[in-house]
Amino acid sequence: MKKRKIWQPLAASILASLLLASPVYAEVSVSQPIVTDKKVEAKKENLEVAPISKSVMQATSLQNAQSKAADNAAKAAPYVGSLVSKISIVGLSASEQEKAQEVLNMKAGTNLTVAGLEDDIKALYETGLFYEIDPSFKEVPEGVQITYNIMENPVFKGIKVEGNSKLSTAEIKKMMDIPAGQVLNTKKINEGARKIESEYSKNGYILARVNDIRLLPDGTLAILINEGVVEDFKINGNTKTKDYVITREMKLKKGEPFNAKAARRSMQRIYNLGYFEDVNIKLNPGQKPNTVVVEISVVEMSTGTFGIGAGYSDADGILGMISIGDKNFKGTGDKVNAMWEFGGDEEYNKNYQLSYVRPWIDKKETTMGITVYNMTNEYVDYNRDSDEIARYYKRRAGQELSFSRVTDNEFITNSIVLKNRDDTYVKPVSGYTNQYFEGYDRDGTQQSADVIAERLKENFGLTRSITFGRTLDNRDNIYDPHEGKRTNYSVEVASFGGDFNFQKYSADYRYYYRQGVNNVIAVNLGIGLANGDMPLSQRFSVGGSETLRGYRDDIFKGSSMLRGSIEYRVPLVKKVQGVVFSDAGYAWSKDYDESNFDLGLMKYSAGVGLRINSPLGPLRLDYGIPLNGGNGGRFHFSFGGQF
Numbered sequence: 001m002k003k004r005k006i007w008q009p010l011a012a013s014i015l016a017s018l019l020l021a022s023p024v025y026a027e028v029s030v031s032q033p034i035v036t037d038k039k040v041e042a043k044k045e046n047l048e049v050a051p052i053s054k055s056v057m058q059a060t061s062l063q064n065a066q067s068k069a070a071d072n073a074a075k076a077a078p079y080v081g082s083l084v085s086k087i088s089i090v091g092l093s094a095s096e097q098e099k100a101q102e103v104l105n106m107k108a109g110t111n112l113t114v115a116g117l118e119d120d121i122k123a124l125y126e127t128g129l130f131y132e133i134d135p136s137f138k139e140v141p142e143g144v145q146i147t148y149n150i151m152e153n154p155v156f157k158g159i160k161v162e163g164n165s166k167l168s169t170a171e172i173k174k175m176m177d178i179p180a181g182q183v184l185n186t187k188k189i190n191e192g193a194r195k196i197e198s199e200y201s202k203n204g205y206i207l208a209r210v211n212d213i214r215l216l217p218d219g220t221l222a223i224l225i226n227e228g229v230v231e232d233f234k235i236n237g238n239t240k241t242k243d244y245v246i247t248r249e250m251k252l253k254k255g256e257p258f259n260a261k262a263a264r265r266s267m268q269r270i271y272n273l274g275y276f277e278d279v280n281i282k283l284n285p286g287q288k289p290n291t292v293v294v295e296i297s298v299v300e301m302s303t304g305t306f307g308i309g310a311g312y313s314d315a316d317g318i319l320g321m322i323s324i325g326d327k328n329f330k331g332t333g334d335k336v337n338a339m340w341e342f343g344g345d346e347e348y349n350k351n352y353q354l355s356y357v358r359p360w361i362d363k364k365e366t367t368m369g370i371t372v373y374n375m376t377n378e379y380v381d382y383n384r385d386s387d388e389i390a391r392y393y394k395r396r397a398g399q400e401l402s403f404s405r406v407t408d409n410e411f412i413t414n415s416i417v418l419k420n421r422d423d424t425y426v427k428p429v430s431g432y433t434n435q436y437f438e439g440y441d442r443d444g445t446q447q448s449a450d451v452i453a454e455r456l457k458e459n460f461g462l463t464r465s466i467t468f469g470r471t472l473d474n475r476d477n478i479y480d481p482h483e484g485k486r487t488n489y490s491v492e493v494a495s496f497g498g499d500f501n502f503q504k505y506s507a508d509y510r511y512y513y514r515q516g517v518n519n520v521i522a523v524n525l526g527i528g529l530a531n532g533d534m535p536l537s538q539r540f541s542v543g544g545s546e547t548l549r550g551y552r553d554d555i556f557k558g559s560s561m562l563r564g565s566i567e568y569r570v571p572l573v574k575k576v577q578g579v580v581f582s583d584a585g586y587a588w589s590k591d592y593d594e595s596n597f598d599l600g601l602m603k604y605s606a607g608v609g610l611r612i613n614s615p616l617g618p619l620r621l622d623y624g625i626p627l628n629g630g631n632g633g634r635f636h637f638s639f640g641g642q643f
Helices: 057-080 095-100 115-126 169-176 185-203 243-247 260-272 448-458
Strands: 086-092 130-140 141-150 160-164 211-213 221-227 229-234 278-283 289-301 303-312 317-329 335-343 350-358 366-382 388-406 412-428 463-475 484-494 503-517 519-534 540-542 556-558 560-573 576-588 603-614 617-624 634-640
Touching: 057 115, 057 130, 086 095, 115 130, 115 141, 160 169, 169 185, 169 221, 169 303, 185 211, 211 260, 229 243, 243 289, 260 278, 260 289, 412 448, 540 560, 576 617
Parallel strands: 086 141, 160 221, 229 289, 556 576
Antiparallel strands: 130 141, 211 221, 278 289, 303 317, 317 335, 335 350, 350 366, 366 388, 388 412, 412 463, 463 484, 484 503, 503 519, 519 560, 540 556, 560 576, 576 603, 603 617, 617 634
């Protein structure tokens, strides 16, 4: 343990005019509460911090100052009411005497009062140049003469700083701004101390204080800073979630100074886990001097999901589905999901999808995800006139392995995804005559077996690819953002022994602008471009609830894409939000001899919608109307959050 040096005070009175803050520890509301409707509202921090105008004088120094004032009053008592004939100041040069005389209110020719004497002594101290003032009195025929015996502050030699880790000693010396070789001015020392505390506060270190200032025997001014160190964390309210799942999200660290900005960001990170309805932070005094315990209180929410469904059709018989998942599995923060479909035709009656995500596989916030799936579903393809050209069953089976890691900038994440996916054409859906992959064109023309084989080869097969991504996300709340942005860039390269060879580049931009307290303007822009041969499953798609409302899902597919959406979101009642939106987008396809980014082909829509925070999770209901093309308005209903 580092030993603290014993600083010798120059005199008790040298600190009498230093109005510096002593550390005070109280329960502090560090950031806004997160309300139960899962919205992080932008409220100002309510920080109950001690004012910086508190003296660091020891109790004995205050007693000495009071005793000295009483002694001065006693010495002046015999002369109270007498006419002041002359006032002298001993210990100063003639020019300095003139300056000192200017601050005095009692002048020659006025009557002596105790209150006037105290005010004048205080005025002399407040110049900051003196550490000892001793008045004496002499009776003369004209009345009384007052002599102030002055002792000037010592000459300043240098500054020594202890306890500072977040501001450098050079920065602190610059803020104190005391030239060497000059007489110390306690008023200027106080101003410098306030600047130091203000700089700490501006950087988020709201508990940092200039704890003491002393003059060492060699003329060095010693400054002791208390930065308010975090001693420990205390977690309340978590019955399922493990403590470490919460504390690992904290930007505050044990043994480091408390920072309000880091505390607010920590609250956002904990809430963005999606496990809690409410998160709050407050401060308590620590066991050791100059430390605080950060208390984190949470209100847990249900994180598990379970679904079951059944149906019957003449073609497939009884169908069933079971899904189960938990985004906070056993309180560890791991995400697990499993889905199984059964019944129906033997070709596609055993659909399943399993996924597992571990958010922290090391101390560097590396996330790992694994997905395994084998699903056969019904698909529909359209031509550029929005006419249906194929309705068929397709099996997609494969595995995906992903890793992501936060960079030195906590808002930026790099990721990599390894994909092995096999898309297989199963058979047409009965009852539909226009089957592109069976060789039938919309005009009824039957193509040859070679054409059919070529169509299948172009659109079904094995895709093996690596995707590199980089995401910046500084939104205030990932579930219902009001401020901030999210940008994502990705490059997918496919080959590696698969049936397809292509390069796919895409970017996604999301911006959020708070309007008033709760209203939000949200903007989403996306762009993509690909080279090589891509199957239908890997092409860019536009249309439906996620990209171009008012149009059928994934109606436009191609090797290049441009889309944009703008929404104005307004809270209607608790847990219900109204939305007015406008969308634009298109995906250009070489199959139709379209030029990339031909803006004349862009499609536009507008509409209204609702966002409902239900017990089953976020629900979206939109009604979009195509503004050019399309066949009237269309409702879109989906689960999951909005962009």
